Amino acid sequence: MAALAKLQRAAHLAEIERTLGDPVLQQTIRTRQDNRRCLQQQAAAELPDWQAWKEAVASLRSHTLTHLDAYLEEFADNLERRGGQIFFAADAAEACDYVVRLAHAKEASLIVKAKSMLSEEICLNPALAAAGVQAIETDLGEFIIQLAHERPFHILGPASHKTLEQICELFRELTPEYLPPEPQALAAFARRYLREKFLSAEIGITGCNFAVASEGAIVLVTNEGNGRLCSTLPPTHVVLMGIERLVPDLSGLDPLLTVLPRSANGLRATTYMQIISGPRRSDREDGPRELHVVIVDNGRSHILGTSYRPILHCIRCGACLDNCPVYRNIGGHAYGAVYSGPIGAVLTPLLEGIDSSAHLPFASSLCGACNDVCSARIPLTDLLLDLRRDVVAQRLSGRGWELGMRSFAEITRHPDLWRAAVRLARLALKPWVREGFIRRGLGPLRRWTAGRDFPAVPPKSFRALWRRDADAS
Amino acid sequence: MERRAFVKRIRDELAGGDPDGSTCEARPCVAPAAPLYGRSVEELQTVFLARQEELGVEATAVATRRQAQTAVGQLLDERPWSLVCSPDLSWPSIEERRTEHTAAADFGLVQARWAIAESGTIAVDTADGEHRATSLLPPAVGFFLPLSRLVPRLGDLLEKLVETRDSLPACITMITGPSASADIVGVRVVGVHGPGEVHVWLIEDE
Numbered sequence: 001m002a003a004l005a006k007l008q009r010a011a012h013l014a015e016i017e018r019t020l021g022d023p024v025l026q027q028t029i030r031t032r033q034d035n036r037r038c039l040q041q042q043a044a045a046e047l048p049d050w051q052a053w054k055e056a057v058a059s060l061r062s063h064t065l066t067h068l069d070a071y072l073e074e075f076a077d078n079l080e081r082r083g084g085q086i087f088f089a090a091d092a093a094e095a096c097d098y099v100v101r102l103a104h105a106k107e108a109s110l111i112v113k114a115k116s117m118l119s120e121e122i123c124l125n126p127a128l129a130a131a132g133v134q135a136i137e138t139d140l141g142e143f144i145i146q147l148a149h150e151r152p153f154h155i156l157g158p159a160s161h162k163t164l165e166q167i168c169e170l171f172r173e174l175t176p177e178y179l180p181p182e183p184q185a186l187a188a189f190a191r192r193y194l195r196e197k198f199l200s201a202e203i204g205i206t207g208c209n210f211a212v213a214s215e216g217a218i219v220l221v222t223n224e225g226n227g228r229l230c231s232t233l234p235p236t237h238v239v240l241m242g243i244e245r246l247v248p249d250l251s252g253l254d255p256l257l258t259v260l261p262r263s264a265n266g267l268r269a270t271t272y273m274q275i276i277s278g279p280r281r282s283d284r285e286d287g288p289r290e291l292h293v294v295i296v297d298n299g300r301s302h303i304l305g306t307s308y309r310p311i312l313h314c315i316r317c318g319a320c321l322d323n324c325p326v327y328r329n330i331g332g333h334a335y336g337a338v339y340s341g342p343i344g345a346v347l348t349p350l351l352e353g354i355d356s357s358a359h360l361p362f363a364s365s366l367c368g369a370c371n372d373v374c375s376a377r378i379p380l381t382d383l384l385l386d387l388r389r390d391v392v393a394q395r396l397s398g399r400g401w402e403l404g405m406r407s408f409a410e411i412t413r414h415p416d417l418w419r420a421a422v423r424l425a426r427l428a429l430k431p432w433v434r435e436g437f438i439r440r441g442l443g444p445l446r447r448w449t450a451g452r453d454f455p456a457v458p459p460k461s462f463r464a465l466w467r468r469d470a471d472a473s
Numbered sequence: 474m475e476r477r478a479f480v481k482r483i484r485d486e487l488a489g490g491d492p493d494g495s496t497c498e499a500r501p502c503v504a505p506a507a508p509l510y511g512r513s514v515e516e517l518q519t520v521f522l523a524r525q526e527e528l529g530v531e532a533t534a535v536a537t538r539r540q541a542q543t544a545v546g547q548l549l550d551e552r553p554w555s556l557v558c559s560p561d562l563s564w565p566s567i568e569e570r571r572t573e574h575t576a577a578a579d580f581g582l583v584q585a586r587w588a589i590a591e592s593g594t595i596a597v598d599t600a601d602g603e604h605r606a607t608s609l610l611p612p613a614v615g616f617f618l619p620l621s622r623l624v625p626r627l628g629d630l631l632e633k634l635v636e637t638r639d640s641l642p643a644c645i646t647m648i649t650g651p652s653a654s655a656d657i658v659g660v661r662v663v664g665v666h667g668p669g670e671v672h673v674w675l676i677e678d679e
Binding site for chain 2: 028031032035066068069072073076082086088089090094138139140141144157158159160162163164167183184186187188190191194195199214215217223224225226228229231232233243249250251253254257258265267268269270271272273274275276277278279280281284285286287295297301302304305
């Protein structure tokens with residue numbers, strides 16, 4: 001087991017411990033998850049053919065990715081024709097480097113940013129800070145976690161784990177004025193504080209929900225208005241876009257924008273959905289004078305060539321997080337990466353390399369709730385199982401684990417050995433049994449029992465009970 | 474990375490999975506065909522107005538543009554608003570309150586391009602001037618919406634855009650209700666960055 005993997009896994013387990021031991025956080029996650037799920041279900045039920053809409057998203061995403069090279073070229077040609085500029089970034093370093101160089105060229109000292117998971121993925125903010133450029137997050141949730149120096153807890157609600165008191169405390173560092181612990185007042189303060197930033201920033205950075213190949217247009221799906229401000233007020237607008245965000249044409253937006261808001265927030269439409277095709281056309285218009293689209297690969301093209309391609313169908317609705325029993329218990333930070341929940345458990349090992357996140361595919365009960373709610377019908381649990389196979393094949397699971405599993409397989413294949421093992425286990429494990437469960441196993445068993453409820457061997461086996469009842473009748 | 478090399482990398486990966494990865498004649502027919510509502514104008518209007526109420530938007534159907542202007546005048550008299558921005562809408566009684574400085578305006582008034590009944594969405598675009606900021610910076614915003622521009626659902630609006638795609642404006646914004654967020658403890662608050670107050674006048678004879 002590689003040292004890095006061990007370290008990551010230890011951090012993962014420590015974060016799980018911390019989350020499970022925090023009753024306030026547990027309650028927060030549950031309430032938030034229940035609310036979101038309830039809204040999502042209502043919105044889906046309103047459409048008579050919800051499954052057909054999701055099927056449409058799935059087939060559209062599959063088609064687009066199959067022809068991704070052609071659609072990318074078409075998008076680039078059309079965007080350039082409409083006055084936009086494109087940069088192709090092979091990895092995070094190239095993407096950050098381009099934005100930093102652009103910031104220097106524009107002599108920018110302040111950049112306003114709308115929520116972009118890709119920006120988090122490529123670690124753009126630290127890169128800008130190192131170059132002496134201040135980048136301020138303007139999505140209310142991102143603003144909060146930027147102040148707290150944390151990762152997003154949820155891809156849609158980055159600060160969904162923060163309590164009112166915690167948010168109040170963070171905001172108090174920015175102002176001497178009294179802020180009551182009340183959502184509307186805190187939001188009003190953020191509006192005032194950030195409005196000045198919007199008006200003075202030289203560059204606005206947003207993500208990109210979809211990119212329309214036939215028009216060279218990017219689509220932003222937002223609720224607060226900060227995405228609009230970032231793409232309207234600063235003279236330069238930079239879009240960070242993953243290569244897989246494409247959609248062939250405008251009509252393709254129908255299923256995507258029908259399904260995404262419903263799956264994400266349980267809304268028929270988000271407050272703002274923008275279709276932006278190039279910078280302002282004339283001086284009579286407002287909006288940025290320059291539009292730069294940074295198309296980021298960062299490990300995605302490699303996924304295309306594997307059986308994991310369907311993970312790139314994801315439209316980032318977050319429904320898999322809201323329906324996951326594991327996320328419900330361990331929360332978003334335990335995934336140790338930008339993307340959490342089932343999507344994160346699949347995507348992170350594929351993007352960052354499985355050797356540093358070999359534990360993530362195991363952070364799932366494989367119950368399949370994520371498959372059922374996925375907007376793009378991605379078979380998430382199949383992909384998780386495949387990743388587990390990869391972990392085992394690459395012998396990343398640790399020697400003790402491997403030995404334990406191999407012995408278990410051997411024992412279950414031989415009935416006599418099994419019976420003997422059960423009898424032995426009943427006696428040998430007795431000292432570790434507390435209230436019907438083995439609390440701390442020995443050897444390979446220790447790793448298993450540390451994170452799981454392992455029932456003690458019952459006094460009588462099923463076979464013994466069966467025989468007894470059969471004799472009695 | 475240079476464009477050709479960037480795309481080639483993707484093409485090479487795709488070639489492993491699909492032999493004709495670089496052709497794309499057949500774009501799939503994607504959306505379920507059945508319309509959600511009948512297409513009678515009255516029905517669309519009823520759905521649209523109901524959606525506005527759910528969203529917390531003050532929506533009123535008026536017979537003529539003149540009535541809409543009168544309604545705006547009344548609203549301005551009731552409110553402590555002194556500055557209005559409306560780059561493409563003007564008539565004598567709002568002229569005295571008009572400002573060019575959008576960031577200082579109390580109220581923005583915009584001509585809507587399209588609207589969607591199903592979701593209660595209003596679409597504006599940049600074809601005629603400064604629509605991005607007018608419907609975004611002021612704390613309150615109002616839209617003049619001709620009834621003839623109301624379509625049943627998103628797919629119908631996208632069809633209209635496809636018809637005029639050669640002159641696609643730089644920015645089309647679809648707006649549904651007031652600016653909203655639930656990022657603070659999951660409680661919905663309005664007016665976070667965009668307008669918290671939205672008015673719509675649905676003009677029946679246009």
